[in-house]
Amino acid sequence: MFSRFKKPEGAPGRPAATAPVTQATPSARPAAGAAAPKAMTGGRAAAGATVRPAAEMAAQDKEKKRKDRMQELKTELHKRLLDNLNLAALEKATEASLKSEIAAIAAEALDEMSVALNKDDRSTLNQELYDEVMGLGPLEPLLKDESVNDILVNGPNRIFVERSGKLELTDITFKDERHLLRIIDKIVSAVGRRVDESNPYCDARLADGSRFNCMVPPVAVDGSLVSIRKFKKEKLGVPDLVRFGAFTEEIALYLQAAVSTRLNIIVSGGTGSGKTTTLNALSSFIDNRERVLTIEDTAELQLQQVHVGRMESRPPNVEGKGAVTQRDCLRNALRMRPDRIIVGETRGEEVIDMLQAMNTGHDGSMTTIHANSARDGISRLENMVAMAGIEMPLKAVRSQIASAVNLIVQASRLQDGSRRMVSVTEITGMEGEVISMQEIFRYERLGVEPNGKIIGRFNATGVRSHYSDRFKQWGYDLPASIYEPLI
C-alpha cells in the first residue's frame, strides 16, 4: 500500500553509517515538577517547599509516567521508521504523503505492540516523528513558531528562546547529548561541513535562511551549544519600527534624508540589538535605479530594490582551502560598478577596504558594527584598522574614519526587551587629534514602570544637522522643528 516510500521487500537494512536508533528520540517534555525548568521560570520554585495535596501528586506522577511512556514509544517507533522507510525516496515525497506514510507505519507498529493512544497523543507523536525524520527534531516547533526570534541550546536539557527581546526557558529537551549531536550533524553536513573534536564549531545557514552556530564538546563543557537567529521572511520595515517604538517618524524623516543623500552610515549596537534589522530598513530608502551590492558572512539582508547583487563569504573547507572572506568580496565588489556597497557587519580586516570605498566615490555605503556607543564604534574601527596590520599614525587613521563615516545610529536592546535607536550621531570632522561628533536625536530614559517596562521618549538635542544644506540641495528640506527638543 505504501510502496512509494516503504523499503522494497528484501531491501538491505539501514547502512551502518546511519545514526544509531537508540539516540534518535524526539523531544520529550521534562517530567512535571522537574527541578531545572521550574527553578528557572521562578515563582514555582518555592512551591516545592509546601506539601502538595495527594491528588495533585498522583496526577503529576500519572502525567510523568505518560510522558515517559510516550518517550519510549517514540524511540521504538523512530527505530522502526528508519528500518521501514525507503530513505532514498524521502526527498521526492510530498509532506502530506510522507506524513500519511509515517502515520501508517506508526499505527501498524502501535497495533503490533498493543498500544492504544488517544487521538491527540497519536497526532503529536506522528508530528514529532515527522520532525525527527525530515526536520530538526525538537527544534522544529520552535523554528515554526513566529514569535520566536532566537533559539539557544545549552546542552540537551536546556533550550531557551527569545521572544519580544526576552529570554525564556522552554520545556523542550533533546533525549540526550547524542540526540542533540545527531541534529547538529544533520545541519552541518547539509552545508558540507563537519564538526567533531578537532573542529568543534561551525557557522551554517539552515534551509529556511536562519543563521546557525554550534560548538560541540569538549570545547563546549556541558554539552553542545547551538544558537539560531531565526530568518524572518517579512523583515521589519521603517513603518513597523516606528510602530514598535524603535524610533519616531521625525527620526525616520531624517534617516530618509540621510540615506537618500548618500551619507555613509554605520549602524552600531550590541548583540541582537537590531542592527541588521535597522540596516535592512534603512536600505528601503535607496533609490530603485541604484546598483547595490551586499556582502555578508551569512546572507540575512533582504533588499527590496531591483538592482541588488548579494554576496556571502565562505569559510575554508575541511582541507582548509577555498575560503572567500568578506574582504575578498569587498575588493571584488569595487570592480563591479556598485553605486552603493552594504557590508552586513564589519568585524575585521575588511574595514580598510570599507573605509576606502566610503572615501572614494562609493558614498551612500552602509554597514553595522558591534559597539555600545557612537564613540565606542569609532574606537572599534580604529582597532580593526590596527589589527589588520596597517601601520598608519593614529591621526591618519582617525582622519580617514572621519572623512569616510558621516552618521552613526546606535541600536540597543533595553532591559525590558524593547529595541530602540538610542542615539543618532553625526561625524562632523576632526578637531586636532579627535574626531568631532554631534548627537542629533537620543532616547531619554525617564523611569521604570512597576512591571519593569522602561518609560522614556525620543528627543532632539537641539543641534541642527551638519548636513542640512546637503539635504536641502537634494530636495529634502526637513522642517526646523524636528531638531527642536521637547521640554
Ligand SMILES: Nc1ncnc2c1ncn2[C@@H]1O[C@H](COP(=O)(O)OP(=O)(O)OP(=O)(O)O)[C@@H](O)[C@H]1O
Ligand atoms: N525594533 C524592533 N522591534 C522588535 N523586534 C526587533 C526590532 N529590531 C529587531 N528585532 C528583532 O530582533 C531580532 C534581532 O535583530 P537583528 O538580527 O537585527 O539583530 P543584530 O543586532 O543584527 O544581531 P546580531 O548581533 O546577532 O547580528 C530579530 O529577530 C528581529 O526581527
Ligand SMILES: [Mg+2]
Ligand atoms: Mg546582525
